[in-house]
Amino acid sequence: KAGVTQTPRYLIKTRGQQVTLSCSPISGHRSVSWYQQTPGQGLQFLFEYFSETQRNKGNFPGRFSGRQFSNSRSEMNVSTLELGDSALYLCASSLLAGSSNEQFFGPGTRLTVL
Amino acid sequence: QKEVEQNSGPLSVPEGAIASLNCTYSDRGSQSFFWYRQYSGKSPELIMFIYSNGDKEDGRFTAQLNKASQYVSLLIRDSQPSDSATYLCAVNNYFGNEKLTFGTGTRLTIIP
Numbered sequence: 001k002a003g004v005t006q007t008p009r010y011l012i013k014t015r016g017q018q019v020t021l022s023c024s025p026i027s028g029h030r031s032v033s034w035y036q037q038t039p040g041q042g043l044q045f046l047f048e049y050f051s052e053t054q055r056n057k058g059n060f061p062g063r064f065s066g067r068q069f070s071n072s073r074s075e076m077n078v079s080t081l082e083l084g085d086s087a088l089y090l091c092a093s094s095l096l097a098g099s100s101n102e103q104f105f106g107p108g109t110r111l112t113v114l
Numbered sequence: 115q116k117e118v119e120q121n122s123g124p125l126s127v128p129e130g131a132i133a134s135l136n137c138t139y140s141d142r143g144s145q146s147f148f149w150y151r152q153y154s155g156k157s158p159e160l161i162m163f164i165y166s167n168g169d170k171e172d173g174r175f176t177a178q179l180n181k182a183s184q185y186v187s188l189l190i191r192d193s194q195p196s197d198s199a200t201y202l203c204a205v206n207n208y209f210g211n212e213k214l215t216f217g218t219g220t221r222l223t224i225i226p
Contacts, residue, residue: 043216056213090157100146100206105157
């Protein structure tokens with residue numbers, strides 16, 4: 001069974017631009033969660049989508065948004081990029097919704113904001 | 115107080131010895147506990163999960179949970195150089211909204 005895939009793997013943007021990241025979950029998994037990982041803050045929860053609905057959201061500004069499609073693929077968007085948005089963005093898929101379930105991570109998208 | 119706390123390390127353990135990784139959490143309502151391994155430059159990989167008090171063994175790995183003490187640990191027996199990685203403890207958390215909260219990780223180095 002194929003794992004979680006994320007595209008693109010690397011991105012370089014400049015301040016003020018916007019970016020869209022994509023995540024395809026493991027086949028059959030309906031929940032997709034997004035995380036930001038930085039050396040200083042570690043892994044921080046952004047949001048979770050299940051059946052095209054956002055179930056939960058972490059403590060990030062409104063510049064961070066996401067959506068999920070009917071095939072469970074998810075995208076996240078960051079608008080008006082800031083230098084501090086430079087991070088590894090990880091998505092994780094799980095069979096069911098909720099944080100009690102095992103989550104499997106994709107390889108991540110490394111975003112650099114200049 | 116952080117929601118999930120881990121000693122950042124580095125923790126150095128001789129090859130063949132037992133590595134012990136510890137994690138404490140603040141949400142008494144947490145029900146699910148996960149250990150992830152993350153190699154440098156890679157994404158986290160799930161290695162163990164535990165839901166009930168006590169021990170759970172899987173090969174060389176043993177997860178231990180004590181809900182009364184809000185403490186979860188991971189033991190790695192017969193440590194190998196390939197076990198050198200950062201180990202992340204994750205706890206499901208209901209404060210505010212339901213989410214999986216990660217500790218900042220313990221960097222483990224196995225010395226040949």
